[in-house]
Amino acid sequence: xxxxxxxxxxxxxxxxxxxxxxxxxxxxxxxxxxxxxxxxxxxxxxxxxxxxxxxxxxxxxxxxxxxxxxxxxxxxxxxxxxxxxxxxxxxxxxxxxxxxxxxxxxxxxxxxxxxxxxxxxxxxxxxxxxxxxxxxxxxxxxxxxxxxxxxxxxxxxxxxxxxxxxxxxxxxxxxxxxxxxxxxxxxxxxxxxxxxxxxxxxxxxxxxxxxxxxxxxxxxxxxxxxxxxxxxxxxxxxxxxxxxx
Amino acid sequence: xxxxxxxxxxxxxxxxxxxxxxxxxxxxxxxxxxxxxxxxxxxxxxxxxxxxxxxxxxxxxxxxxxxxxxxxxxxxxxxxxxxxxxxxxxxxxxxxxxxxxxxxxxxxxxxxxxxxxxxxxxxxxxxxxxxxxxxxxxxxxxxxxxxxxxxxxxxxxxxxxxxxxxxxxxxxxxxxxxxxxxxxxxxxxxxxxxxxxxxxxxxxxxxxxxxxxxxxxxxxxxxxxxxxxxxxxxxxxxxxxxxxxxxxxxxxxxxxxxxxxxxxxxxxxxxxxxxxxxxxxxxxxxxxxxx
Numbered sequence: 001x002x003x004x005x006x007x008x009x010x011x012x013x014x015x016x017x018x019x020x021x022x023x024x025x026x027x028x029x030x031x032x033x034x035x036x037x038x039x040x041x042x043x044x045x046x047x048x049x050x051x052x053x054x055x056x057x058x059x060x061x062x063x064x065x066x067x068x069x070x071x072x073x074x075x076x077x078x079x080x081x082x083x084x085x086x087x088x089x090x091x092x093x094x095x096x097x098x099x100x101x102x103x104x105x106x107x108x109x110x111x112x113x114x115x116x117x118x119x120x121x122x123x124x125x126x127x128x129x130x131x132x133x134x135x136x137x138x139x140x141x142x143x144x145x146x147x148x149x150x151x152x153x154x155x156x157x158x159x160x161x162x163x164x165x166x167x168x169x170x171x172x173x174x175x176x177x178x179x180x181x182x183x184x185x186x187x188x189x190x191x192x193x194x195x196x197x198x199x200x201x202x203x204x205x206x207x208x209x210x211x212x213x214x215x216x217x218x219x220x221x222x223x224x225x226x227x228x229x230x231x232x233x234x235x236x237x238x239x240x241x242x243x244x245x
Numbered sequence: 246x247x248x249x250x251x252x253x254x255x256x257x258x259x260x261x262x263x264x265x266x267x268x269x270x271x272x273x274x275x276x277x278x279x280x281x282x283x284x285x286x287x288x289x290x291x292x293x294x295x296x297x298x299x300x301x302x303x304x305x306x307x308x309x310x311x312x313x314x315x316x317x318x319x320x321x322x323x324x325x326x327x328x329x330x331x332x333x334x335x336x337x338x339x340x341x342x343x344x345x346x347x348x349x350x351x352x353x354x355x356x357x358x359x360x361x362x363x364x365x366x367x368x369x370x371x372x373x374x375x376x377x378x379x380x381x382x383x384x385x386x387x388x389x390x391x392x393x394x395x396x397x398x399x400x401x402x403x404x405x406x407x408x409x410x411x412x413x414x415x416x417x418x419x420x421x422x423x424x425x426x427x428x429x430x431x432x433x434x435x436x437x438x439x440x441x442x443x444x445x446x447x448x449x450x451x452x453x454x455x456x457x458x459x460x461x462x463x464x465x466x467x468x469x470x471x472x473x474x475x476x477x478x479x480x481x482x483x484x485x486x487x488x489x490x491x492x493x494x495x496x497x498x499x500x501x502x503x504x505x506x507x508x509x510x511x512x513x514x515x516x517x518x519x520x521x522x523x524x525x526x527x528x529x530x531x532x533x534x535x536x
Contacts (some may be wrong), residue, residue: 022350022351023350023351042473100383114336115330115333116333118295118329121294121295121323121327122293122295123322123323124318124319124320124321124322124325124329124351126319
């Protein structure tokens with residue numbers, strides 16, 4: 001029953017987001033601020049994990065392809081498809097759930113505990129709309145862009161590892177990338193990116209917005225938000241794969 | 246004027262407010278006093294709409310806030326300023342940005358006009374050279390002043406203040422109290438202050454509501470509180486021996502029995518003072534009280 005009650009409260013928060021802004025310019029300013037916070041703030045970690053996941057993927061694929069009858073171009077094909085369909089959207093979003101999710105939950109939780117949300121409410125501002133909506137929209141705009149960047153860097157990381165490690169030459173790797181490419185995989189990855197972006201911004205916002213208590217509860221809310229987001233991302237990943245592939 | 250009519254509020258099965266009725270007068274500092282857990286913060290939060298009342302009604306200048314549609318409430322809230330116990334300043338904004346925020350949100354003024362107003366209210370609360378500082382860089386008393394400046398920047402008709410003196414030294418508390426009183430008179434606002442600071446009660450208590458276990462136990466002003474025979478109120482207000490003595494002295498002073506210009510040490514050494522105080526206590530025990 002508690003799960004349903006929590007889900008109901010989550011839906012009410014989502015519904016409360018969509019109201020007419022008191023001042024569009026202020027909402028736009030907050031949206032842009034959140035784009036910088038979420039997009040630029042997570043750029044570094046996305047770059048690092050993308051390059052390494054591509055590199056590791058290339059090395060491990062090469063280690064398993066021992067049959068001389070399998071062409072070397074297969075390595076880059078496998079790196080490309082796994083990075084595009086799974087690593088870039090799912091792995092990156094799980095990491096972002098930790099980075100961005102805890103930040104959103106912590107920020108809103110602190111605002112709740114220090115009565116800043118009450119102060120905004122008393123001014124006549126819809127806090128669900130002013131505080132939560134820009135975060136969710138900013139995540140929906142920036143995270144798919146980060147996922148696209150992660151795809152490119154992941155494939156590039158695989159190329160660097162392949163050429164530096166003497167697995168395949170750059171020329172063969174590039175040729176493999178162009179073989180049997182299915183453009184729908186990019187659409188599929190972006191569908192996942194939008195879904196995960198919504199989950200990893202709205203779920204922590206819900207937990208942060210509803211914090212009751214003090215510093216300890218803010219920490220708990222951040223942990224719960226990250227764990228719940230990760231589980232929901234993995235669940236959504238399975239559902240989308242089952243439906244779209 | 247804010248009227249509270251038979252307001253009740255419960256959380257789960259615990260009743261916090263029980264049939265509270267009171268009037269908060271315009272141009273006066275209205276104090277809600279009571280021990281921790283007496284329901285004064287819940288009452289104030291009901292008044293500003295952060296909590297919905299279970300029963301009863303709250304009227305702002307005759308208009309029912311309780312049954313008001315959300316859009317109308319939003320408009321009314323722009324006439325409400327509130328200073329929170331912890332000041333509730335936005336951490337990521339400077340002092341200037343904090344005070345300017347309501348103007349940015351609700352006015353279409355140009356930047357210069359907004360800044361003029363920000364500087365005007367910051368001057369009014371005696372804050373200078375703090376515009377570019379962040380809340381973490383200013384003292385507790387300064388935070389309260391910034392909170393007051395932010396609360397009055399839109400020229401509100403109603404000002405709510407929750408525990409203005411918590412965490413402040415007595416001298417700064419007095420300055421904040423007097424500032425609130427002056428601003429109330431200057432802007433002709435209806436000011437509602439939650440406090441359990443006795444200095445505030447005795448200095449700025451023009452209309453006092455004493456709450457005890459969720460009920461309005463006593464209503465009066467700072468002069469009447471001295472002569473009150475309500476045991477619960479006296480236990481709360483004059484909790485220490487020092488305060489009880491101070492009460493006796495104030496009673497004698499009010500009755501014109503003693504002259505407050507005399508040195509306090511001399512006064513207390515005078516056996517006649519103690520005799521007068523004892524007589525006064527006997528007289529107090531037989532006098533009627535207001536509830």
